[in-house]
Structures are given as C-alpha cells and as structure tokens.
Amino acid sequence: MTGKRFGLLGVTLGAMALALAACGADPTPTPSATPVAPAALTPTPDAAALFQAEWEALIAGAQAEGEVSLVFGGAAGRNYRPIAEFFGEKFGIEVIIATGSGSAGVERVLAEQQAGRYLVDAMYGGATPVATRMIPANALTPIAELFMHPEVTDQSLWYGGTHWYTDPEQQFQFSFAADARPMNLSMVYNTDLVSQDDIDGLNSVFDYLDPKWKGKIVAHSPLSGGGRGTYYTVYVHPDIGPSWIDGFVSPELDVTFNDERRFVVDGIAKGKFHMGVAIGGSGNDLDSLSTLGAPVKRIVKEFKEGGILSASSSTHNMTVPINQAHPNAAKLWVNWFLSKEGQTMMQTMAEVVSEPTLRLDVTDWGKTAEADRRVEGKPYYFPGTDPELVGKRQEALDYATAAYEATR
Numbered sequence: 001m002t003g004k005r006f007g008l009l010g011v012t013l014g015a016m017a018l019a020l021a022a023c024g025a026d027p028t029p030t031p032s033a034t035p036v037a038p039a040a041l042t043p044t045p046d047a048a049a050l051f052q053a054e055w056e057a058l059i060a061g062a063q064a065e066g067e068v069s070l071v072f073g074g075a076a077g078r079n080y081r082p083i084a085e086f087f088g089e090k091f092g093i094e095v096i097i098a099t100g101s102g103s104a105g106v107e108r109v110l111a112e113q114q115a116g117r118y119l120v121d122a123m124y125g126g127a128t129p130v131a132t133r134m135i136p137a138n139a140l141t142p143i144a145e146l147f148m149h150p151e152v153t154d155q156s157l158w159y160g161g162t163h164w165y166t167d168p169e170q171q172f173q174f175s176f177a178a179d180a181r182p183m184n185l186s187m188v189y190n191t192d193l194v195s196q197d198d199i200d201g202l203n204s205v206f207d208y209l210d211p212k213w214k215g216k217i218v219a220h221s222p223l224s225g226g227g228r229g230t231y232y233t234v235y236v237h238p239d240i241g242p243s244w245i246d247g248f249v250s251p252e253l254d255v256t257f258n259d260e261r262r263f264v265v266d267g268i269a270k271g272k273f274h275m276g277v278a279i280g281g282s283g284n285d286l287d288s289l290s291t292l293g294a295p296v297k298r299i300v301k302e303f304k305e306g307g308i309l310s311a312s313s314s315t316h317n318m319t320v321p322i323n324q325a326h327p328n329a330a331k332l333w334v335n336w337f338l339s340k341e342g343q344t345m346m347q348t349m350a351e352v353v354s355e356p357t358l359r360l361d362v363t364d365w366g367k368t369a370e371a372d373r374r375v376e377g378k379p380y381y382f383p384g385t386d387p388e389l390v391g392k393r394q395e396a397l398d399y400a401t402a403a404y405e406a407t408r
Contacts, residue, residue: 014291034237051150051347058148058335059091061328067094068329071109071123073102074226074314075281079350082259087347089335090223093329102126102314103224106133109321113139118323121330124314127166127384128228131393134319141320142171149335151361157340159358159374166384168391173319175311175385176338177346177355180374183237183305183381184298185230188286189275190268191295204304205240208277209247215254216274218267222249224259226280229312229384235396236389237381241306242399248277249404257404261285269294287369288352300371309374309382315355 006244039094045053062068068088072080077099098105102125105324109120110133134140144163147153155162164175185205193216200208208217222245234240248255256273258264266281269289276282286296311317318337324330336342343357347366354367356374365373374380383389 008378012383040341047150051148057334058328062326062332063092065093065326065329067096067326068097068333069096069121070324070333071098071105071120071125072314073100073105073123073125075284075352076124076314076391078352079315080346080356082349082351083337083342083345086349087333087342088236088341089216091332091336093332103129106130110134110137110139113137113321118321119325120236121324121326122318122320122322122333124318126229126314127173127312127317127395128232130317130391131167131390132397135167135169135172139321140172140198141322143174143320143334144171145319146331146334147338148331149339151340152335152338157359157361159360164311164358164385166311166390168387170387173317174338175317175358176343177316177357178309178311178382178384179316179355179372180307180309180378180380181372182301183240183303184300185234185277186279186283187275187277187299188268188283188296189278189299190271190273191297193271194276199299199301202299202301202303202355202408205234206247209244209253211252213253213274215256217253217255218264218273218276219248219255219257219278220259220264220280221257222397222404226261226282227278228397228400229280229310230278230314231400232396233308233310233383235393235399236383237305242403245400245403249400249407251407265289269296271295281315284315284353298369298371307378307380309380309384311382311384313355 070084080153081097084095086099087093098108105123105125106129109123112119151157158164165171166173166175183205186206187208222228231245234244235242247253261282264276264279265285268276268286276286283298287298290296291297318334320330320334337346340359340361343359343362344364344366347354347357347362347368348364350367352367353369356365356368356372
C-alpha cells in the first residue's frame with residue numbers, strides 16, 4: 001500500500017505540474033535584458049563661473065545704459081574723481097560727477113525726489129546729513145541689496161570680519177574706509193606758533209581747554225557738517241562726554257568758530273590761529289599744504305582717551321538713492337568700487353590724501369597718511385558704526401548746538 005501511495009502521489013504531482021505549465025507559462029522565450037547606458041550628467045557650474053556670467057551680464061546692462069551718475073560731497077569730490085574716471089574707461093561707461101558740500105548733495109537729491117525725479121545712482125556724503133535728512137525721508141536703498149561681487153559679500157575680507165554702517169538701521173550708509181588715530185580730535189597746529197614743549201604738554205583732549213589756548217583755536221561749529229563728527233564723538237565717548245563740549249564753546253576759551261574751510265585753513269597756515277580742533281575735512285587740506293612746505297602739522301600722539309576709528313566724512317561712506325537712474329551701472333559701480341581692485345585704486349589714485357580702506361586684502365597703502373593707518377592688534381573705539389551710539393547722533397548734535405548757541 002505504501003509503495004502504491006507514493007507511486008500515485010508521484011503521478012498526481014507530475015500531472016499537476018504539467019497542467020500549471022500549460023495554463024501559466026509563456027511559450028515564447030524571454031529575451032535577456034539589454035544593459036542601458038546611464039544618462040550623461042550635466043555639469044553644475046561652480047560659483048566662480050556663475051558669478052562671472054552674472055558679472056558680464058551686469059557690465060553689458062550698464063554699457064547699454066551708457067552712464068552712471070555720482071554725487072561726491074565734500075572731500076570726496078577732490079579725492080575720488082580719478083577713481084571714477086578709471087572706472088569709466090575700464091567699463092566703457094560715461095561717468096557724470098557732481099561735486100560740492102555734502103549737505104548740498106543731500107539737498108539736491110531730496111529736492112529731486114520730491115519732484116519725482118531720480119537722477120543719481122550713488123552718492124558720498126557725511127554721516128550726519130544722511131542720518132538726519134535722507135533716512136527719515138526714505139530716500140535711500142538698503143545698499144546690501146546691490147552687493148553681488150564675492151569680494152564684497154565675503155565679510156571675512158573686511159576689518160573685524162563684518163560690514164560696517166554708520167546708520168542706526170545698519171543698512172543704508174556703508175562705511176568702506178576709516179581713519180585710525182589717537183583721540184586727538186583732528187587737531188592741526190601751526191609749527192611756528194606751537195612748540196614741541198606745547199605738544200609734549202598735551203596728553204588729553206581736556207588739555208585743549210587749558211586757558212593758555214584762549215583765543216588761539218579755530219573750529220567748525222556744531223551747525224556745519226565739517227565738525228559735527230567730532231562733537232558726536234566726544235558726546236558719546238565714555239571718557240569725554242558733554243562737559244568737554246561745554247568747555248569748548250565757553251566764552252572763557254574764546255574759540256573762533258567758522259564753517260568756511262578756506263577761513264580755517266588759511267587761518268592756521270598763515271598763523272592767525274595756533275591750532276584747529278574739530279575741523280573735519282579742513283584737516284585734509286592742511287595735510288596737503290604740509291607736504292608743500294607750509295608750517296602746519298597734524299598732532300599724532302597717544303592721549304589717555306585711547307585710539308579711535310573715524311568714518312564720518314564723505315570719503316568714508318557710500319549710499320544709494322532709491323530708484324537709481326541707471327540701475328545696472330549703479331550696481332556695477334558699487335560692487336567694483338568696493339572690490340579689491342576698486343579699493344586699491346581708491347588708495348593709490350586719490351587726488352589728495354586717501355582714506356584707509358576697511359578691506360583686509362588691500363595691501364598697498366598708496367596715498368593714505370601713515371598716521372591714519374590701522375595698527376594690527378591695536379584696539380580702536382569705533383562709535384560711528386555702533387547702532388546704539390549712532391542712534392544718539394541727533395541727541396549729541398542737539399546738545400552741542402544748544403550749548404553753542406547759548407554762548408553766542
């Protein structure tokens with residue numbers, strides 16, 4: 001029985017296998033799969049290639065616009081014209097330059113915007129008129145929106161590893177340069193009238209208030225752009241403060257205040273005054289006269305109040321008005337001027353004395369004054385870019401103006 005069962009089982013299984021084969025099998029032989037070659041990968045452009053394409057497109061767009069309109073206020077009008085001309089020749093773009101005082105440039109742009117006219121692409125002016133006039137009027141574009149050059153956007157290439165701005169919002173007025181000096185308040189003196197013993201006796205900004213200097217100092221008033229940076233600095237400085245302003249404008253010191261640069265420069269150079277304090281850009285004019293042999297010299301010595309970076313003038317700061325007349329040319333100018341090449345040209349091609357760039361990769365100091373160059377490892381007070389302190393700019397100017405007017 002057992003043998004028969006296994007025999008019948010074998011027959012049955014065999015029949016079932018044949019039936020399944022007949023029902024489900026495809027009698028057509030299955031061909032073997034043909035290998036498929038992988039799709040060719042499209043190479044991804046690297047960042048440098050992408051930038052170069054965007055840069056070339058920007059240049060083409062700027063050339064199609066044909067020109068760029070720049071407003072150079074104050075000392076920028078004398079220093080940066082050669083740099084602008086170099087830019088125009090390099091890129092084949094006509095550069096339209098307007099010069100004058102920083103305040104005049106601000107007034108012009110605001111008046112044009114109020115009339116619905118947008119004619120300016122970029123402008124250079126002092127920190128104060130921009131902060132007190134242009135920003136409240138919503139007249140400026142956040143400048144970083146135009147940044148696209150990797151040498152500009154890479155903040156590690158800038159002093160302190162960051163971008164610097166002089167406005168409380170930290171977006172409208174970009175500081176590309178700063179003077180690095182002891183806290184001497186831009187004092188320039190006549191070497192025929194001020195002796196070395198006098199200089200040796202000056203060790204603090206409060207020494208300028210010594211009665212021995214009564215009637216011998218000339219300064220810009222708190223009412224003008226030329227000296228406002230100094231009044232702001234002393235007001236917010238933790239080791240100086242408003243009391244210095246009170247003493248400086250006091251009738252007892254009898255400082256001669258005049259907001260005309262020529263009056264200040266000639267007065268010191270020709271010996272009418274022993275020294276100038278809080279004279280802003282007039283100090284640059286005196287530096288130039290010094291190289292020509294005039295008996296004037298800028299004081300450069302350590303005071304007990306320490307060192308300071310100053311970025312308050314038109315030669316330190318750039319802004320971009322809203323609705324630029326030539327948006328591609330404006331963007332090209334901003335990025336080129338702030339690039340390594342642009343800042344190198346700024347320092348080497350300036351008409352007079354240049355300002356030290358805040359870029360770290362520009363190694364040719366060019367026409368920058370040795371006294372203005374940063375010393376590596378030395379700490380500097382940089383109040384003009386501290387958002388909290390910058391927010392006190394108007395407060396400082398109001399205080400200095402009130403103190404000054406109360407004594408006139």
